[in-house]
Amino acid sequence: MRFFDAHADDPWVLEKYADGQADVRKQAILTMKRLLYTKFEADVAAGKYDGIDLDALPVDEPMGAETDPDVVDRNEATLRTVAIKTVPLTMPRADVDALFRDLPGLIYVTLSEPRLPAQQDRDRAQPHLPAGMGLGGRTGWAVFDSTASAEAAIAHLKEQADTKANETVTQLAFAIQSPMPAKYRTTAWDMFSHPDRLATDLETVKGIATTLDTEAGLAGAQALLEKYADEAPKVHLDVLVTYLRRVHLYCYYSAGCETESLEELAWKCGDKVFRKPGAGDPAGDRAAALLAKFDTKVRQKFDESLRPAKAIDELVDAALGQYVAKEQEHRYRCEFPACGKLFKDTQFVIKHIKNKHAADVAPLITSITERATRLNNFLGDPHHLHPAGMNPTQFTGPFRPPRAAVAAAARPSMMPRNGGSSSYGRERRDSRGEYMDFGGRDEPRGAPRSAAMDPRGLKSYMDLDAPGEGDVVLDYD
Ligand SMILES: [Zn+2]
Structure with a gap:
């Protein structure tokens, strides 16, 4: 409540939660899903749904990361995307839209939720708010049809900023980012790998995919189940989980976290969520309680009676x-x-x-x-932004600047990359879950490796707030 009170009139709250404005956003998301569906149809034909295995967590090397469609496609899009750094919390989405609306080659503009700064940075971020309530800015992404269009857009915006032709543009900074290594996570528990749970999840995910398809007027779930009819049930589960992410911007293994763009999804939930290897027993008391929480969180979206509400x-x-x-x-x-x-x-x-x-x-x-x-x-949004620590059970995993990145930033930026495979597959843990990170936290942006990955030598910058750098954690509580 205190957090809501502090932000109740922020544009990001109004746009997402106020009746009327929220309807506009919902329509925009449906439009986005239909756009992603046209890519889905091409992806299916190109075999990008073949061989998906969410148990195949790369351990020692980023096996397959170079050819993983989720990573390859994200990096391809990155090169024609203008990242809008730190959109002020007071700036309405409409102002950002207006800046880009008429630029040639624009496909869409999208904004993230505000960043949740580290606890010690929140009061500095918004000093006028009660202690611990401060948020960081939002990140925006303007996706164009080509790198040339994106570069032309930046040149145009820079000119507008230089001539102060537009009040909005002077408050923003723009850049095309370098491609990023794969960012994978695992589910928090190996219970999701248990055969009983796989069967339960398949039924749940079928229902969700069908419901979301119907809502958007799509038929991807049906098409996939027909295409892979001869495959094992686990294949159906993994294909549908992947489809929900790629088209419906819905991450099942993040307890049904939803975003408004693929960019925000990668920022919040990483490129892919694998099941944790092992054979946990979902029938134990503690496991059953945690899974029940997970299931409730997932069901809240579809069942209004499960959502908390004030009279x-x-x-x-x-x-x-x-x-x-x-x-x-x-x-x-x-x-x-x-x-x-x-x-x-x-x-x-x-x-x-x-x-x-x-x-x-x-x-x-x-x-x-x-x-x-x-x-x-x-x-009623089980994934609403909430300062972790104030009520940890509400915490979903928004952005926090990772300590390691801060430390890396303090080191000379041309420091050679940490060599060898030991830099892969490092596993980080915290109290809210764990994830695999091939993101090379020790490697500052602009270091030789990043430049080498970017054959066109596009402008890159080091920015702790950059999209894709989020210290994403996973929590089902
Ligand atoms: Zn009276």
Whole structure:
């Protein structure tokens, strides 16, 4: 609540959770899914759904990462994407859209949620907010049809900034980023590898894919199940989990985390989530409790009765309490001028106000109702942004600048890359899960290897806030 109160009127909250604006965003996401579906049809034909195996976690080397379609396609798109660094929290999406709307070759513009800075940086990020409530800016991505279009866009925006032709553009910075190594994670628990759980997940994922397909007017799940009809059930599961990510921007193994673009998905959930190898027993007490939490989180999107919500009537009544004065026990007065009627309890005054002063309080009731609806939409989103630590059970895994990256940034930027395969497959753990990271945390941006990966020698920059650098963690609690 305190976090919501601190950000209730931020554009990112209004755009995602206020009725009306949220509908616009939902429509935009459906449009995005249909765009991704055209790629899906080409991908299926090109065999990019063949041989998907979410148990095949690369351990010693980034096996297959160089040919992994998710990584290859992301890096291809990166080269024709203008990354918009640190969109201020006060800047509405419409302002960013307006900057890019008419630029030649634009395919779409999309924004991330705000970054959640490390605890010690939050108060510096937004000093005017209560302690620990501060957020970092959003990241934007403007995807173009070619590198040339993206470079032309940057040149145009730079010119606008230089001539101060546009107020918005002077607050933003733009760059085309270098391709990034694969960023893989595992699920938090090996229980997901148990045969019983695989069967359960397949049924769940079939239902989700079908529901989301229907909502968007697509038929990918059906097409995949037909194409791979002769394969084992686990293949069906892995193909559908992958389809949900690539088309519906939905990461099942991140407990149903959803984003509005592939860029934001890679930023939040990495390039791929593998099942943790092993044979955990999902029937144990603790495992069952954790899996039940996971399942509830997944189901909340599809079942309104599972979403927490505040009673709007109670919030309205509480707000109307400002017109009630208690004079003594059993004497409560209506404070409207020229009224002053007495009642024996608050609830009767409030009922009276709603009846007799309806016109006077209508704007207040409308405003309280709108805000409460926004709050309920926020609370009902199981992946809503939430400062970890304030309520760890709500934590999903937003961006935190990783300590290792900060340390790397402090070192000379031309330091040679740490050599050999030992830099691959490093596994990081924290209290909220674990993931595999081939991202070369020890390698600063702009170091020789990055340059070598970018044959066109495009501009790259070192930026701890850059998209794709998020210290993504996974949590099912
Ligand atoms: Zn009255």
